[in-house]
Amino acid sequence: MITAAKLLxxxxxxxxxxxxxxxxxxxxxxxxxxxxxxxxxTNVENAASPLAVCAERNxxxxxxxxxxxxxxMVAVWADVPDVVTPxxxxxxxxxxxxxxxxxxxxVVMGGRGETRIRTLAELLxxxxxxx
Ligand code: THU
Numbered sequence: 001m002i003t004a005a006k007l008l009x010x011x012x013x014x015x016x017x018x019x020x021x022x023x024x025x026x027x028x029x030x031x032x033x034x035x036x037x038x039x040x041x042t043n044v045e046n047a048a049s050p051l052a053v054c055a056e057r058n059x060x061x062x063x064x065x066x067x068x069x070x071x072x073m074v075a076v077w078a079d080v081p082d083v084v085t086p087x088x089x090x091x092x093x094x095x096x097x098x099x100x101x102x103x104x105x106x107v108v109m110g111g112r113g114e115t116r117i118r119t120l121a122e123l124l125x126x127x128x129x130x131x
Pocket of ligand 1: 020023025027042043044045052053054055056085086087090
């Protein structure tokens with residue numbers, strides 16, 4: 001099984017491909033799925049600014065389009081002094097593909113500071129569910 005450090009490396013590498021000419025804030029994400037597959041993503045901005053898509057959501061959407069449904073781990077990286085943390089919208093999208101016990105989904109956050117690992121249960125308490 002891939003380590004948190006390795007998945008974060010994938011996220012770091014992905015950040016190099018970010019399309020962020022408006023914010024100049026490059027983010028990379030990597031996602032690990034139940035069968036061991038990894039997908040990566042970057043933020044993709046647009047001249048029409050609300051159309052920007054976060055790195056985490058792109059990594060997740062790529063995997064979902066390949067048939068994956070159950071997330072095991074997410075890593076996100078940006079060149080910030082501490083670590084980058086996923087936005088609220090991305091936390092909600094992670095929830096959609098999370099295991100029933102949100103404490104099992106690890107979110108690895110990186111930057112120039114010390115890597116931080118939290119679970120989705122910690123990052124999205126009392127989350128919305130329709131069941
Ligand atoms: N961004 C992400 O890629 N992930 C997040 O969790 C938060 C924000 C991107 C969106 C935008 O391209 C840039 O960071 C600045 O907000």
